[in-house]
Amino acid sequence: MAIWLDHAADDFEARFAEFLTTKREVSEDVNATVKAIIDDVRARGDAALADYTRRFDGLDFNDKPMRVTEAELDEALASVDPQIVDALRLAAQRIESHHARQMPKDDIYEDAIGVGLGSRWTAIDAVGIYVPGGTASYPSSVLMNAVPAKVAGVERIVMVVPALKGAINPAVLAAAKIAGVTEIYRIGGAQAVAALAYGTRTIAPVYKITGPGNAYVAAAKRQVFGTVGIDMIAGPSEVLVIADGENDPDWIAADLLAQAEHDEGAQSILLTDDAAFGKAVEDAVERQLKTLSRNQTAAASWRDFGAVILVRDLKDGMPIANRIAAEHLELAMADPEPFIRGIRNAGAIFVGRHTPEVIGDYVGGSNHVLPTARSARFSSGLSVLDFVKRTSILRLGPEQLRQLAPAAITLARCEGLDAHARSVAIRTNEGN
Amino acid sequence: MAIWLDHAADDFEARFAEFLTTKREVSEDVNATVKAIIDDVRARGDAALADYTRRFDGLDFNDKPMRVTEAELDEALASVDPQIVDALRLAAQRIESHHARQMPKDDIYEDAIGVGLGSRWTAIDAVGIYVPGGTASYPSSVLMNAVPAKVAGVERIVMVVPALKGAINPAVLAAAKIAGVTEIYRIGGAQAVAALAYGTRTIAPVYKITGPGNAYVAAAKRQVFGTVGIDMIAGPSEVLVIADGENDPDWIAADLLAQAEHDEGAQSILLTDDAAFGKAVEDAVERQLKTLSRNQTAAASWRDFGAVILVRDLKDGMPIANRIAAEHLELAMADPEPFIRGIRNAGAIFVGRHTPEVIGDYVGGSNHVLPTARSARFSSGLSVLDFVKRTSILRLGPEQLRQLAPAAITLARCEGLDAHARSVAIRTNEGN
Numbered sequence: 001m002a003i004w005l006d007h008a009a010d011d012f013e014a015r016f017a018e019f020l021t022t023k024r025e026v027s028e029d030v031n032a033t034v035k036a037i038i039d040d041v042r043a044r045g046d047a048a049l050a051d052y053t054r055r056f057d058g059l060d061f062n063d064k065p066m067r068v069t070e071a072e073l074d075e076a077l078a079s080v081d082p083q084i085v086d087a088l089r090l091a092a093q094r095i096e097s098h099h100a101r102q103m104p105k106d107d108i109y110e111d112a113i114g115v116g117l118g119s120r121w122t123a124i125d126a127v128g129i130y131v132p133g134g135t136a137s138y139p140s141s142v143l144m145n146a147v148p149a150k151v152a153g154v155e156r157i158v159m160v161v162p163a164l165k166g167a168i169n170p171a172v173l174a175a176a177k178i179a180g181v182t183e184i185y186r187i188g189g190a191q192a193v194a195a196l197a198y199g200t201r202t203i204a205p206v207y208k209i210t211g212p213g214n215a216y217v218a219a220a221k222r223q224v225f226g227t228v229g230i231d232m233i234a235g236p237s238e239v240l241v242i243a244d245g246e247n248d249p250d251w252i253a254a255d256l257l258a259q260a261e262h263d264e265g266a267q268s269i270l271l272t273d274d275a276a277f278g279k280a281v282e283d284a285v286e287r288q289l290k291t292l293s294r295n296q297t298a299a300a301s302w303r304d305f306g307a308v309i310l311v312r313d314l315k316d317g318m319p320i321a322n323r324i325a326a327e328h329l330e331l332a333m334a335d336p337e338p339f340i341r342g343i344r345n346a347g348a349i350f351v352g353r354h355t356p357e358v359i360g361d362y363v364g365g366s367n368h369v370l371p372t373a374r375s376a377r378f379s380s381g382l383s384v385l386d387f388v389k390r391t392s393i394l395r396l397g398p399e400q401l402r403q404l405a406p407a408a409i410t411l412a413r414c415e416g417l418d419a420h421a422r423s424v425a426i427r428t429n430e431g432n
Numbered sequence: 433m434a435i436w437l438d439h440a441a442d443d444f445e446a447r448f449a450e451f452l453t454t455k456r457e458v459s460e461d462v463n464a465t466v467k468a469i470i471d472d473v474r475a476r477g478d479a480a481l482a483d484y485t486r487r488f489d490g491l492d493f494n495d496k497p498m499r500v501t502e503a504e505l506d507e508a509l510a511s512v513d514p515q516i517v518d519a520l521r522l523a524a525q526r527i528e529s530h531h532a533r534q535m536p537k538d539d540i541y542e543d544a545i546g547v548g549l550g551s552r553w554t555a556i557d558a559v560g561i562y563v564p565g566g567t568a569s570y571p572s573s574v575l576m577n578a579v580p581a582k583v584a585g586v587e588r589i590v591m592v593v594p595a596l597k598g599a600i601n602p603a604v605l606a607a608a609k610i611a612g613v614t615e616i617y618r619i620g621g622a623q624a625v626a627a628l629a630y631g632t633r634t635i636a637p638v639y640k641i642t643g644p645g646n647a648y649v650a651a652a653k654r655q656v657f658g659t660v661g662i663d664m665i666a667g668p669s670e671v672l673v674i675a676d677g678e679n680d681p682d683w684i685a686a687d688l689l690a691q692a693e694h695d696e697g698a699q700s701i702l703l704t705d706d707a708a709f710g711k712a713v714e715d716a717v718e719r720q721l722k723t724l725s726r727n728q729t730a731a732a733s734w735r736d737f738g739a740v741i742l743v744r745d746l747k748d749g750m751p752i753a754n755r756i757a758a759e760h761l762e763l764a765m766a767d768p769e770p771f772i773r774g775i776r777n778a779g780a781i782f783v784g785r786h787t788p789e790v791i792g793d794y795v796g797g798s799n800h801v802l803p804t805a806r807s808a809r810f811s812s813g814l815s816v817l818d819f820v821k822r823t824s825i826l827r828l829g830p831e832q833l834r835q836l837a838p839a840a841i842t843l844a845r846c847e848g849l850d851a852h853a854r855s856v857a858i859r860t861n862e863g864n
Contacts, residue, residue: 084846087839098549101541107533116783117530117797122776124810138847171846207810222654226665229810233658254855261851293850340825344554351548351827356855359828362840365549366824378556378639378661380822390812392798393772395783396791407519408794414516414603415570418725419693423686423788 002306041194076173098365116395123153128196130211133162139175146179152387162188193220236265240326245274253284434738473626508605530797548827555585560628562643565594571607578611584819594620625652668697677706685716
């Protein structure tokens with residue numbers, strides 16, 4: 001049973017405000033442990049990696065070396081069901097074509113007084129991609145991180161993945177091969193993040209680390225931030241489905257459960273103007289839960305964080321949706337256009353009755369790494385922009401310098417920065 | 433005396449590698465203090481702000497209220513030397529025209545099989561700008577943070593600035609007025625960051641916080657990251673000047689000192705192919721230091737972190753420059769073109785003998801908030817992109833869903849996510 005929030009009720013604002021700030025994850029404070037691991041990897045390098053990997057993953061590098069070989073990759077690709085390989089290839093190709101359009105263009109120009117200005121984009125030289133082990137080891141996430149890096153032109157794409165007792169999901173390796181990952185190491189946890197950030201004898205350092213992980217990985221990424229770049233720290237996933245009463249309750253229930261099965265902290269929200277439809281969806285959720293392999297996770301998520309928001313008019317859902325700022329927003333309604341225009345805060349919008357969010361998880365072409373926990377108010381999904389950086393270019397001749405010098409000197413003096421003033425004045429003989 | 437690194441020497445690589453990793457700032461661990469302040473502001477709101485402001489800034493809100501009034505702004509603008517106001521207006525206008533070109537364009541299209549895909553950009557609704565107090569309270573930084581936000585379309589631009597005994601630099605207020613800041617509060621430190629992130633009765637929360645600050649401000653930004661977005665954590669500033677022997681040593685010395693006067697941790701590096709020229713620049717630095725108001729700071733920076741790198745051929749400087757990844761890079765040479773093309777890692781490039789970096793600090797039009805401490809390897813200067821976010825849009829009809837469904841279902845099942853598979857299959861009758 002999800003909670004119901006009725007927009008027409010007197011206590012809606014209070015209850016909704018509380019709903020918005022409900023924490024959905026247990027924040028474990030692992031900072032001290034993580035700091036010790038990072039310091040150890042910085043001090044002892046490969047030896048530290050060997051120790052932690054033996055202890056946490058039950059893998060001895062004498063049995064299987066840290067680096068995955070090209071032959072192992074080919075073997076993995078050959079061993080995976082061809083139907084899966086084809087699906088990965090289709091996904092990779094669609095992700096690639098969509099992301100190629102995101103590549104920013106250089107902009108080099110002269111302004112009215114002849115000052116040359118420019119923005120030039122270049123790929124980051126080397127990036128690291130963290131892939132979790134165990135059941136959260138998703139081949140689709142490998143594609144979503146590595147393909148945009150490839151499109152950006154990143155030369156070294158270094159993947160790390162914990163190999164419990166040496167084993168890595170072959171579909172993950174197949175995805176890495178298809179996506180063009182250039183190096184793979186059998187390491188995980190904070191020690192893998194430290195190795196990527198600082199390098200060891202075996203692993204050259206990278207300049208940015210992306211990809212999801214557990215509390216230790218998240219804490220390690222936060223700690224190495226500054227030494228390297230990181231992507232967002234992902235929280236539990238969420239979906240908001242805005243649906244009129246004309247939908248099949250079973251379709252919408254399936255979409256809510258697709259989100260709920262990820263994680264007990266995941267959140268599925270239905271917003272509708274039809275109370276009877278809302279009730280029908282709730283019944284369908286209960287029914288479908290029974291035949292779901294991840295029944296326990298999905299049931300806990302729906303029970304603890306699921307919600308049905310009832311409005312009198314679907315249009316009233318727009319400001320509510322902007323406040324929720326959902327990672328995933330489905331618009332299952334007759335006329336979604338006003339919503340597409342009016343929604344400002346959402347990681348991704350899935351339009352119409354035939355666009356379940358799951359298509360975006362795999363083969364839509366857009367990225368499934370999206371801002372969670374209301375961070376769509378200020379951040380964006382993963383894209384090619386995360387793998388490039390911009391250098392600005394400024395070029396003045398003597399004439400332009402002469403024109404701009406007085407204002408620059410005035411501001412430098414106003415800020416008490418005499419050497420700044422002199423560096424301009426000395427070139428224009430305005431006294432130094 | 434700066435250190436000299438000779439590219440032809442046997443120990444160059446070892447010495448250069450050590451030089452690259454030299455830490456230039458004392459990292460104070462203020463995390464516990466900052467956490468207590470943030471928790472207190474979350475719990476007690478305005479009352480906590482009043483207490484900290486009385487204690488740290490010597491200001492009682494009964495004497496001067498927290499919020500700066502429109503009348504005070506007008507008064508500040510009228511009180512500032514008109515030459516400074518004109519210079520601020522010129523700077524703001526040039527920053528605005530340059531940044532307007534950075535506004536990303538929406539991209540909405542249909543692919544070959546009729547899937548609608550899109551990237552839509554919207555401004556962040558509300559951002560906070562931190563402005564330091566005291567001598568580091570620079571009006572130019574107000575422009576560099578607020579103007580791009582305005583260009584992006586941010587509606588609420590909230591500035592916080594500590595007002596020691598109630599006083600704020602009138603030029604800072606004038607810059608805020610010119611840039612279009614919408615709210616200003618007399619608060620600073622970790623308490624101001626907490627108020628922006630979580631809100632109080634007086635201050636509505638913002639979604640992203642930018643701007644430089646001391647160790648407490650930096651730690652607070654790191655701690656609230658996730659609840660709100662933040663810009664980079666700025667470290668001490670640096671410049672790399674690549675200069676042939678045909679430059680006036682005094683010009684180049686002035687540029688090196690303009691960097692050194694910022695901060696004892698600032699770093700000024702000259703790279704040249706002419707040892708005699710290098711020596712002449714060093715002499716000029718010593719001479720100019722004598723007449724500099726910030727003599728002590730600049731001398732300490734030059735002594736502790738200044739460097740002259742000597743190469744046989746200027747071209748050898750290119751890979752060295754890419755490893756240094758300087759915040760500011762000056763190319764003071766006859767033919768800078770090959771360098772402009774070959775430099776991948778730099779915050780900003782200043783081209784030719786008449787483009788001192790200082791022009792970029794004030795009136796060039798490009799942003800002076802740039803990646804420090806080698807982070808130009810993975811990040812970019814502040815731009816309009818920091819104040820917008822992207823929503824991706826996906827739209828399938830029944831026919832597109834039919835085509836993509838099999839691959840999506842295959843991947844969902846491969847990942848053990850049955851509800852994902854069902855959410856697609858239920859719409860295409862491929863079994864659920």
